[in-house]
Amino acid sequence: MDYLAATANKKYLMFISQNYSYAILRPLQREILARGGEVRWFLYGDEVNPNFLHQDEIRLLSVDELKDWRPDIVYVPGNVVPDFIPGKKVAVFHGFNSGKRMNKGVDNHFSIRGCFDLYCTQGPTTTTTFLELAQQHGFFKVKETGWPTLDPYFSEIExxxxxxxxxxxxxxxxxxxxxxxxxxxxxxxxxxxxxxxxxxxxxxxxxxxxxxxxxxxxxxxxxxxxxxxxxxxxxxxxxxxxxxxxxxxxxxxxxxxxxxxxxxxxxxxxxxxxxxxxxxxxxxxxxxxxxxxxxxxxxxxxxxxxxxxHPYQDGLSSQRVLAASNELLLSNPALKPKPRNFIRNFKMRKELNYWRW
Missing domain, CATH: 3.40.50.2000 (Glycogen Phosphorylase B;)
Incomplete structure (x- = not known):
């Protein structure tokens, strides 16, 4: 099946909490829009500036508005996303693993917080570990795609x-x-x-x-x-x-x-x-x-x-992420239920002031 062609008429949410996330997700947004999909942005927390949104980018201002829109896929260049918003949750990472984020001897880049259905990894150094973790936990898939951020990187910026x-x-x-x-x-x-x-x-x-x-x-x-x-x-x-x-x-x-x-x-x-x-x-x-x-x-x-x-220099990582996301959505693989994450989701509800179910 042509999973890129399956983008048409589907809804994709960009869930961001930092200003650098705009540049991470815009190459992916370009591929979605070119194939007839819809894109919306949701800004979480107080460290992301809405003024960086482009004039033609549409922001959802509340969780109610987000839930009414009902995204099919949610892209997250961060560590967490609430489970009370709809859509398959896809981790696309906010950077490479520098090895500096250690917690009690464990590399935080590989922390599994129970939020995601799919991890789109950047290259062999991270893919191998995430595949092992997927087998261990059973509630998410892993696909090596390269990092969408870098798609414009391998051609000279005018x-x-x-x-x-x-x-x-x-x-x-x-x-x-x-x-x-x-x-x-x-x-x-x-x-x-x-x-x-x-x-x-x-x-x-x-x-x-x-x-x-x-x-x-x-x-x-x-x-x-x-x-x-x-x-x-x-x-x-x-x-x-x-x-x-x-x-x-x-x-x-x-x-x-x-x-x-x-x-x-x-x-x-x-x-x-x-x-x-x-x-x-x-x-x-x-x-x-x-x-x-x-x-x-x-x-x-x-x-x-x-x-x-990151072995990919073809500028097509966004296409691979999009295809992997659509494949997950349409094939609906048999995965274990994600952890309920009661404490984390309670904290996010409190931060978002959202108490409806």
Whole structure:
């Protein structure tokens, strides 16, 4: 059966709680609309800005409105979704597994919270574990599809605002997570300040949305002809514009490295051979220069890593996610009932102020 063609006249809900989720789901929305499906957006929580919705994107403003619309599929680039809204729940992930989110020795990327009917995985490094978990739990399916977010990534973005064709310097992108324990932002401030004054590289800086405001303001104050601080809901053009990245343990480094571009990390948690990891702040500049030289041994390790993380470079991951979702809906496989999740669903009802059944 042509599961892509089955999209026509079906309803697809984008259930989001963070601003970066817009860019994750829009390539998928484009494929749905092109095939005659309907799309609506539901914004959950206070960390997602409705102003990022495009003029032609339709938002459902209440759970009652959502339930009346009755979506067939619900896409979630997050960890949880309430079971009291209709539709098959599909996890599409909000990032790659960076290995930093551990809870009592368990990697939270693989936490099964009983919310989803289908996990659409990004590549072999996550698919294998999720298949094992599916066999263990029995209430969800797993399909390796690639990540919809990256579909526009493998073609050049026109009129990229972060590129400067009149500047011949190499472009350094600095990204950081918000965790005080893991973030490079407070630890390398003096070094980055010096780089911004020296002007050896053109520097772009972008932080996790939850970065403390005092650190954000500190870096904004560094802006000059050599350094630009960027706030955006779509990091793909930013990643394309850079030649090398300086990062810590933020999962954004995994998106960057898929371009087959080197990444220098500072005190990375569990760094592999595909990264140029350093622990001495005074050696950051040397490491960046080394990465920019693209040594053959390093590039070979990066290629091997990318093949395991996300082997798809065809820009068709959204189509694979959509086909897998429609297959789940139409084949209705025999799965065990999901856990009732009484406490989690009570909390979500309270947050949404929704008490009807």
């Amino acid at each position: 009129n990229n605002p972060y590129k400067n064709h009149d500047d011949n310097r190499k472009t350094l992108l600095i990204c950081s997570t918000f965790s005080k324990r893991l973030s490079l932002a407070p630890k390398l401030y003096e070094q980055i300040k010096a780089y911004s004054e020296q002007g050896k590289w053109r520097i772009l800086v972008q932080f996790h949305p939850k970065m403390p405001s005092e650190i954000v303001e500190q870096y904004k104050a560094l802006q000059n002809d050599n350094l630009t601080f960027v706030e955006t809901d779509n990091v793909l053009p930013l990643l394309q514009a850079a030649d090398v990245m300086l990062c810590d343990t933020s999962s954004i480094l995994l998106m960057f490295i898929l371009q087959r571009k080197p990444v220098v990390t500072f005190c990375n948690h569990g760094a592999g051979e595909h990264l140029v990891d350093i622990t001495d702040a005074d050696k950051v500049a040397e490491a960046i220069d080394y990465a920019l030289s693209k040594p053959a041994e390093l590039m070979a390790k990066i290629e091997h890593f990318c093949q395991q993380l």
